[in-house]
Each structure stands twice: as C-alpha cells, then as structure tokens.
Amino acid sequence: MLRLQFSLIHVRKVTFYNPFSTMTSFFQSLVENTPSYIFYTASVILSLALISISHCFYFRLITKLYNLPPGTMGYFPLIGETLTFLKLKEKFTFQRHSKYGRVYKTHIFGSPTVRVCGSDNIRTLMMGDTKILQVFWPPSTQSLVGSHSLAVSSGECHRQHKSLILKTMTPSKLKSHLDHFQTTASEKIESWINSGIIDPVQQCRDMTVRSVIKYFIRNDLSESVIEKLINEITTFEKNLMSIPLNIPGTGFYKSMKARAEICSIIQSVLCQNNKDTKCQAQSKDFLNSLHSMLQENRDGNVEKKIEDSILEIIFAGNLTTTVASFSTLYLLANHPKVLQKLREELNEFGLMSPDGIHYPIVTQDHIPKLNYLQCVFKEILRRLPPVGGVYRKVLKPFQLEGYTIPANWRVVCSIRDQHIGDCTFDNPMTFNPDRWLETADDHSAFDFIPFGAASRRCVGKDFARLSILYTILELARRAQWKMQPSTVKIDFIPAPKPMEEMTATFERYKHE
Numbered sequence: 001m002l003r004l005q006f007s008l009i010h011v012r013k014v015t016f017y018n019p020f021s022t023m024t025s026f027f028q029s030l031v032e033n034t035p036s037y038i039f040y041t042a043s044v045i046l047s048l049a050l051i052s053i054s055h056c057f058y059f060r061l062i063t064k065l066y067n068l069p070p071g072t073m074g075y076f077p078l079i080g081e082t083l084t085f086l087k088l089k090e091k092f093t094f095q096r097h098s099k100y101g102r103v104y105k106t107h108i109f110g111s112p113t114v115r116v117c118g119s120d121n122i123r124t125l126m127m128g129d130t131k132i133l134q135v136f137w138p139p140s141t142q143s144l145v146g147s148h149s150l151a152v153s154s155g156e157c158h159r160q161h162k163s164l165i166l167k168t169m170t171p172s173k174l175k176s177h178l179d180h181f182q183t184t185a186s187e188k189i190e191s192w193i194n195s196g197i198i199d200p201v202q203q204c205r206d207m208t209v210r211s212v213i214k215y216f217i218r219n220d221l222s223e224s225v226i227e228k229l230i231n232e233i234t235t236f237e238k239n240l241m242s243i244p245l246n247i248p249g250t251g252f253y254k255s256m257k258a259r260a261e262i263c264s265i266i267q268s269v270l271c272q273n274n275k276d277t278k279c280q281a282q283s284k285d286f287l288n289s290l291h292s293m294l295q296e297n298r299d300g301n302v303e304k305k306i307e308d309s310i311l312e313i314i315f316a317g318n319l320t321t322t323v324a325s326f327s328t329l330y331l332l333a334n335h336p337k338v339l340q341k342l343r344e345e346l347n348e349f350g351l352m353s354p355d356g357i358h359y360p361i362v363t364q365d366h367i368p369k370l371n372y373l374q375c376v377f378k379e380i381l382r383r384l385p386p387v388g389g390v391y392r393k394v395l396k397p398f399q400l401e402g403y404t405i406p407a408n409w410r411v412v413c414s415i416r417d418q419h420i421g422d423c424t425f426d427n428p429m430t431f432n433p434d435r436w437l438e439t440a441d442d443h444s445a446f447d448f449i450p451f452g453a454a455s456r457r458c459v460g461k462d463f464a465r466l467s468i469l470y471t472i473l474e475l476a477r478r479a480q481w482k483m484q485p486s487t488v489k490i491d492f493i494p495a496p497k498p499m500e501e502m503t504a505t506f507e508r509y510k511h512e
C-alpha cells in the first residue's frame with residue numbers, strides 16, 4: 001500500500017511538475033520543428049565552439065603550470081598541425097628539429113605530441129619507468145593484432161611472453177635456418193634476372209611475405225595456400241591504422257575478416273602439424289616451438305596466443321623488412337662504388353662466381369667475417385630507417401632537458417631525426433658505409449636504434465638482419481641492376497618508399 005502511494009506521488013510529480021520534463025518537451029518540439037540540416041549544423045558548430053574553448057583553456061592553464069618544450073600547436077583544436085605535417089612530411093620534422101632542437105612540441109593526429117631525439121634523451125625514454133610511459137598503438141592496430149600480442153601487452157605479461165618468443169628465435173636457432181635466408185634471397189633474385197624488369201616495391205614485398213610465411217607458419221605450404229595467405233595479409237595490413245568500426249563495408253571490418261581467415265589457416269596448419277609425426281619431430285620450426293612452449297608453461301588460451309603472435313609478426317616484420325630490402329636495391333644502385341667495394345670483399349672470401357652459374361656456398365662462418373657487408377647493412381638502416389619513430393603515451397608528467405611533458409600527451413622517440421638529423425652522425429645525409437669501419441666503437445647503444453631499444457627492442461631483429469644481409473650479398477654477387485627513373489625521391493612518411501612509380505632492370509653480373 002505504502003509502495004503504491006509512493007509510486008502515485010512519483011508519477012504525479014513527474015507528469016505535472018518536473019521541470020526537466022518541460023525542458024525535454026521544449027527541446028523535443030524544437031528538434032521536431034527545426035529542419036534536420038539546421039539542427040545538425042548548429043550541433044556541429046556548438047560542439048566545435050565548446051572544444052575550441054576548452055582547448056584554449058587547457059593550453060593556457062598548462063602553459064602557466066609547466067615549462068613546456070618549444071614548438072607550435074597549430075590554430076585548430078584536435079587538428080593542430082596535422083594538415084601541415086601531412087603536406088610537408090619529413091620537411092615538417094626536419095624544419096622543426098633545426099628550429100627548436102632535440103625536444104619540441106607539436107599537435108598531430110588529435111594529440112599534443114613531443115618529438116625527441118639525442119642519445120641521452122632516447123636512453124631516458126627507452127629505459128624509463130613503465131608507470132610513466134606506456135607503449136602506444138592506435139585502437140585499430142590493437143584490435144587487429146590482438147590482446148595477446150607484445151605490442152598491446154605490458155608489465156609482467158609482456159616480459160614473460162617476450163622471453164618465450166625470443167627463445168624461439170635465438171641466434172643459434174636462426175643459424176640452423178641459414179639455408180632459408182640464402183634460398184629465399186637467391187631464388188627471388190634469379191627470378192628478377194630472368195624477368196629482366198620488375199616492380200621493385202611489389203617484388204621486395206613478395207620476397208618478404210613469402211619468407212615470413214615459410215619461416216613463421218610452415219615451410220612446405222602449397223602455392224595455393226601461400227597465395228591465399230598473401231591476399232589475406234594484404235587486406236589485413238591495409239587498415240591497421242583506421243577507424244575501428246567493425247561494421248560491414250568499412251575497411252576495418254574487411255581487415256578483421258582477413259584476420260579471421262589467417263587465423264583459420266594457422267589453426268589448420270597446427271592441426272596438420274599434430275597429425276604429421278615427421279613435422280612434430282622438427283621442433284625447430286617456429287610455430288611448433290611456440291606451441292609446445294606455451295603448452296609446457298600450461299598457459300591458458302594457447303591457440304589465441306599463437307594466433308596473436310603470428311599476426312603481430314606479420315604486422316611488425318613484413319612492412320619493415322620489405323622497406324629495408326627496397327632501400328638495399330635503391331641505395332646500392334645509386335652508389336656503384338659501394339657495390340664495387342662489397343664485391344671485392346666477397347671475392348677476397350672466394351664467394352664470387354666466375355661463370356655466373358656456380359655460386360660458392362656461404363657458410364655461417366662467413367657472415368661475421370664479412371666486415372664491409374655488415375657496414376653496408378647498418379648504413380642502409382641508418383640512412384633510410386624503416387621505422388621513423390616509436391610512440392609512447394605519457395601516464396604521469398615528467399622532465400626532459402628541463403622541460404615538463406604533461407600527462408596524456410604522446411612522446412615520439414624520433415629514429416629518423418636521430419639517424420639523419422644533425423645530432424649524432426657527421427654528414428648524416430651521405431650514404432657512407434665506411435663510417436662504420438672508422439667509428440665502429442665510438443657510438444653509444446642509443447645513437448643507432450633502427451630496432452628500438454631496451455624492453456621494447458625488436459624481437460625480429462636477428463631474423464631481419466639475416467634476411468637483409470643475404471639479400472645484399474646475393475644481389476651483389478648475382479645481379480647488375482638499374483632503378484628507373486633514377487632521380488626518384490624517397491618519401492619517408494609513414495615509411496620510406498619512392499614518391500613515383502619505379503621499375504628496376506636486371507641482368508646477370510659476372511665477376512671478371
């Protein structure tokens with residue numbers, strides 16, 4: 001009875017006296033009687049005005065509170081300097097680096113950002129406390145690579161999973177696969193020589209993606225499965241940085257579908273591996289090693305962890321190694337003296353072919369002794385770093401070079417500025433592998449950081465290193481090539497690639 005009385009009072013109040021109800025009906029009638037386009041335009045203008053006002057207040061306050069790094073934030077809220085950045089690309093970072101120095105602020109991709117270079121600053125950030133700085137990837141990348149990937153995990157979870165992945169790629173395990181790297185590079189380069197003319201970007205991608213599939217999934221997949229995987233990987237990669245709307249028709253939805261297809265192929269390979277006793281015995285295979293290690297550790301969710309690890313490897317390894325292979329073709333074609341010196345070194349070790357038919361086998365003892373080859377490899381990654389910078393989100397304000405970096409800002413450790421800005425290397429724009437012969441010991445661990453550093457250092461660096469070393473070596477001893485047009489400039493953002501379409505013409509090199 002009491003309850004009934006209360007609800008009646010409540011109903012009456014709501015019906016006759018509630019001021020919110022009156023306001024609601026007022027807004028309802030306003031919405032119903034106003035043409036929808038006026039309504040939407042007004043809402044957009046109002047929202048923009050509110051964002052602009054809060055943006056102004058926030059930056060006034062934060063400028064009073066903190067000694068922020070130099071730099072400009074652009075005039076528009078959210079957009080900041082994004083349009084200028086996209087228009088000027090690497091010129092944007094070079095100009096600001098030379099104007100403001102090693103630490104400067106800007107506002108790009110919807111967030112206040114501080115770009116940093118200089119070995120001591122990079123050391124501070126890379127070795128920094130994970131409670132202050134957290135690795136940052138866009139939400140679309142996080143969803144596509146999966147919650148068990150290294151890029152998404154942090155703390156103890158990240159440490160444990162990373163040590164597991166690293167155990168499957170120890171230098172000794174990789175050494176036992178040297179034939180994989182040599183065959184992949186030599187077969188591909190032979191096909192280029194036979195074709196005569198190729199699309200270098202597309203062919204470097206094909207070489208890398210096949211190598212990644214064969215090494216990390218299974219070596220003896222049929223051509224039709226490889227083709228299917230390559231198609232799905234292409235779709236998967238297209239929308240790694242997109243708006244994460246998982247509804248039919250969007251790019252993100254297509255990539256999620258491609259992810260599911262790749263996962264189902266991985267599952268059928270795992271199933272096949274279990275049946276195939278011969279394959280079980282070959283525990284040196286990446287997929288088998290990872291599977292048995294996860295099972296030994298009694299980790300839950302083994303299948304999902306395997307799927308996420310393979311997808312992350314595809315994401316992290318494919319584009320980067322493709323870029324490095326393209327850079328090898330591009331830089332060596334434009335520096336014939338370097339190529340000549342490389343061939344002289346290979347000849348000293350008896351690795352050149354006198355007839356262009358028989359090529360001496362490169363053993364695991366050769367690689368560390370080929371000093372100039374190692375210098376060329378380093379110089380390619382210095383001059384055209386495949387990853388321009390690594391991103392972190394600031395969790396708590398911290399100090400750098402006397403400036404305060406506020407919480408919720410982003411920090412970019414700029415690998416590009418570090419390698420080809422004026423703070424570390426002499427004549428940084430010159431491609432000069434000899435610099436590594438002269439100054440091999442003069443550099444700190446944070447001067448040259450193509451693979452990042454510290455706890456987030458690249459897990460695939462030894463795989464990438466062997467893959468690129470063999471590409472350089474096999475190119476030098478088998479092929480003579482030209483890139484056309486030879487004057488094409490390189491666009492650095494998001495990763496080095498030619499600004500125009502290019503072709504490469506190939507013929508066999510014979511060492512006389």
Ligand code: HEM
Pocket residue numbers: 135150151162312313314316317318320321324385386387390391449450451452453455456457458459460461463464
């Ligand atoms: C030339 C080729 C490559 C370059 C330049 C490169 C560069 C990098 C860089 C700079 C990072 C650090 C990211 C950060 O600090 O946030 C990184 C991380 C990573 N790379 Fe590579 N990478 C290459 C090849 C590969 C390959 C072949 C694989 C796969 C086998 C791979 C797998 C990874 C993974 C899983 C991470 C995340 C590590 C973590 O968060 O702890 N990378 N890479």
